[in-house]
Amino acid sequence: MAELQSGRAASQGRPAGTGVRGMSGAAEKIVVDVYGVLPHIKRRIKQIYGTQRNFAKHLGCTESHLSDALNARTAYPKGFWEGLKIRRKTYYELEPMA
Numbered sequence: 001m002a003e004l005q006s007g008r009a010a011s012q013g014r015p016a017g018t019g020v021r022g023m024s025g026a027a028e029k030i031v032v033d034v035y036g037v038l039p040h041i042k043r044r045i046k047q048i049y050g051t052q053r054n055f056a057k058h059l060g061c062t063e064s065h066l067s068d069a070l071n072a073r074t075a076y077p078k079g080f081w082e083g084l085k086i087r088r089k090t091y092y093e094l095e096p097m098a
Helices: 007-011 038-049 052-059 063-070
Strands: none
Touching: 038 052, 038 063, 052 063
């Protein structure tokens, strides 16, 4: 039996708790908290800006938008990663050849 959904996820036809995030409107799924980095991101915000409110002002977005982005409900604001001095790196792992 299908579960009832509420809120923004339901109105967008997505399962509750899933977040599609991307920079510059790209529809890519970034699941930051799977690797446990959200506490590190929050710590970085506090180290550099003192509060999420100050970081949101720096980015030129609302506090609620920043909070939604951190909780996987919306896209990261433009300049999010640069503002935290975090760069994206992609790694590939080779499978052993038989």
